[in-house]
Amino acid sequence: MYYNRTISKGLASLLETGGELRWLFDFVKNHKELDFLIGKNNSKEWVSIYRGLTRIISVLPINKTTVFIDADGKYKNISPNLYGQKRVNENFQNDIENLITQIEQNSQFDRYYKNKKEGYFQNELSKIYGIYGKPDTDFVIIDKEAVIGYSNQAEKVNLLGNIQQKYKQLQKEISLLNPERYGKDLGKKAIGNELDFLALDKEGNILLIEYKHGTNTSGIYLSPLQIGMYYDIFTYFPKKELELAVFEMLEQKQKIGLINPNWSKPNCIKDIIPVLIISEFNYKSSAKTKFDEILQFTRKQLGSSFLNNVQAFNFTMKNGLSKW
DNA sequence: AAGCTCTATGGTACAGGTGG
DNA sequence: CCACCTGTACCATAGAGCTT
Secondary structure, three states: OEOOOOOOHHHHHHHOOOOOOHHHHHHHHHOOOEEEEEEEOOOOEEEEEEEOOEEEEEEEEOOOOEEEEEOOHHHHHHOHHHOEEEEOOOOOHHHHHHHHHHHHHOHHHHHHOOOOOHHHHHHHHHHHOOOOOOOOOOEEEEEEEEOOEOOOHHHHHHHHHHHHHHHHHHHHHHHHHOHHHHOOOOOOOOOOOOEEEEEEEOOOOEEEEEEEEOOOHHHHHOHHHHHHHHHHHHHHOOHHHHHHHHHHHHHHHHHHOOOOOOOOOOOOOOOEEEEEEEEOOOOOOOHHHHHHHHHHHHHHHHOOOOOOOOEEEEEEOOOEEEEO
8 A cells, every 4th residue: 555646847847936837836726716736646647726626737747848638528528629649848727727717617517516505615624724825834735535545355354345335334233223314224325535635733733634615514423434434444544654644745845835844854753643624614404413323333343442633624715724 | 657446535415314 | 295305226437456
């Protein structure tokens, strides 16, 4: 298993000050609805730009002078000129602007950002604790949609499969316990495998952040299972290796400017803390009561120390983060 | 580089619940 | 008892990895 999503120096330098794609960095920083996601897996690396939940472009390096601009077919159809092979010295800002304008004008895309739901708040969070972060911000986002990689399918099934199995079983039991209250056939429902945000706080704690919008009731009350699973996966991962990867990603992001270069980094990793962040929580919703019930149930099954350091926050534009 | 498959998620309709 | 609210089931869409 491996986890390190630092991109190659060559790709990173394109975005750094003086790099040929530096204009892209400025462009995203100046558009409040846009944000970066950079990463790699065992076969490729990329710099992607998201508008809420939509990946509007991915930049994939082909060689030193050429990149491939990719996205879902839907967006390629809207703005064909933007996609395909490009020279790195080409400035395709106008094409991106054109794409965004068309996305804004077509209501079919509203649900990914304009409706001010999940995509909107996820983007806000991501920017406040990322590219707009201050030197004294409580924590910084190291990675988004974080996934641990496996060298092959056998290893994945063996390591991840076992952990997933455990939580799927619990989900099934919860469903059988009270199908009306918690949902039926939850045993068939898959448990997510991407962590929304991996962050680092000033004290040196790694925060495993799961984000939910307040209207997603079942997502909220079932989140102990999801959060527990990420906690298992990341605590199983060798600590030294995780620490190295996190610091490497931090440094790379600071060099580019995706994290404030003056943010004072901790000396070492202290702890791993699971976190739930909910935006626009509706206090009339039963989600909180059910969340406590699920937590109680899982503690009965897995031991009282299960998620004993979990933290939950409300997130609003007005007050930022406050205890849930 | 594009198509295919798997999976996650938002939107929506409706059923059931609740409060006035 | 009615009007409104909430949550679930279902469906469509899109992201991501894999294959060629």
